[in-house]
Amino acid sequence: MDISILEKQLKLMSGFEKKYSGTPEQPKRYSHIEEVLTFSKNKETDIVPVDYFFKPEQNVVFLKHPRYIQFTEHRHSFIEMNYVLSGTSKQYINGKEVILKKGDLCLLNTNVIHSIDSASEDDIIINIMIRTSYFDSALLQRLSGNDLLTDFFVNAIYKQKKESQYIIFSDGEGNRLKDLILQALSEYYHPQLCSNEAINSYMLLIFTELLRGYHNTPKKSSERIFRKAVISDILAYMEHNYETITLEKTAEKFHFHPNHLTRLLKSNLGKTFIELSHQLKIKNACTLLENTDLIIDHIANKVGYTNITFFYKSFKKIHGITPAEYRKKKMKAPL
Template sequence: MVWGRLVLNKTLLNELMLETDEERGILRGDKAVNKEIYTNLTSDFIIQSEKFLKDDLIMIRKHPRYIDFPKHSHDYIEMNYVFNGQFHQKVANQSMTLRQGDILLLNQHIEHELTACKKEDIIINFIIHPAFFDYILSNLSTGFIQSQMIHFLMNSIFDYNQTGQFLYYPVSDSIRIQEIMSQLLEEMFEESILSKSKIKFLMGLLILELIEQQKQTQQNNFYTEKHTFLTEVFRYIEENYREANLQALAKQFNQTAYWVSKQVKALTNQNFKDLVQEKRLLVAKNLLLYSELSMQAIAEEIGYENISYFYRIFKQKYKMTPKVYQTQLLKKE
């Protein structure tokens, strides 16, 4: 089995060592990053998911070598994986060197700048829409809830405090994690009918393995009393989003609804109602794509009896009606 994995990795390395069109342009003399590949914005350098994801939730691509990347952020979650060599970058003004097998997760609000990779430095970028993690988060057992990863995912999904965060995992010695990464890259090249589904399942498994790795290797001092409070709030929303209300949540804390509301607003800069609505709309998006429920049934499933109100808040959030959104997604699929 070890031999088979080595052969697979050697084959993948040979494929990934080949220059892409972007890399060939750099070698011909392009001295600056072609920002048109990454963003339509002309001011801040924010790499846009629409350039890569379209309507998919995950996209895998090789990071271009031979050129420095200036300071930038993303409107998605990015995962860096060092398949071969090393990767030098500055994350939130903190210099880091990732070694072969290491993984780095960055949320939408953090900036980083990247040193040019050499020929042997093969870095894989996973471009992940925050909505992908909604299903994972909602199915984690309560034993995982006090996790740095969970806090990262909640901040990314709910976008509640716009704080730049990153998680670093030196996991080169984890056979299980390296096997999952190899399988993900194999599906990246396979491009079969089932590849997109396999990638989603493998990514979910990878997140669970990283959570388990963290539990085994470090004591988690990340959570203050405020973070613990916020974790309980989000867990309540995950489990009760259909009928979630502030009074029921306040009862869990043995506090008044006013006190809980004030704490939520102070910690997230959003109202409790807004957080519940965000969760409901994420569920609605999944139902639009993966179920055959009517619009009325979907509205009721997420807690809205008034379908007109559901249409109004959906369009306000996603700039199109649920029906148009569903039609576009199904065409892509």
């Protein structure tokens, strides 16, 4: 689709926006979410669930942010990116006013409490929502050239603390970030052959552009940069050898004492070696459940479990359902 046509379409009012555009001086709250969700006054529980935006097979979702509507305080269990295509966007992150201008992108970590003021006719904001599971160790390795983003995604994926992390990137007068986002948006709105692969490629390019454009990255000590680089290498090694890895073998590979490796992973990722190992095995088991007809016991053995009962216990601990229920749920998911 021609990008200029897409930009014109984004400026058109949806039926939902028309409903609220008559009284922009008295912006209404986002009643649609309030109809679907029961938000507690306790901010610790005001979480927009992943399933509200994501279909089971989706890792990345693109939306045009609805105008004329005030979004009340909330937080997500997924990562959110807000890109200002035109106009401005006033947001409140942990009660602090943040003004985003044209070309700015705000990257919000999981659990950040934020609200968004109503947008006017000229304020076109693109929301990009990303599951934390989208960021595997291979992607983290690609981002390891910038300690800022590595820290950000490691916190989002592994630590999952209720921290108030957000980063604002400015595209300035450049248009490359804008073009990449619009190209990805076009693939999302008008899917064609291999559109999912195209979107994944655009996401990598978007993150690459963010890395290149961030000129004010705080300088970290060489020791901290080295530690993050090592963590990325360890995660990549574990990803490639998940079936047979042990703490001792991994420690030997990176010339650490096993106790030191344990402390390193726990302090940087918030998880033990065993927890990460099970996470990788179950992740690959999910891929086999979704894409093969292998019996579940065979899948358990294939990803490195010799104790089938323990495999079922580990799977349910991570996903809340059994492997059979997971496979059935994915088979019912729309193509």
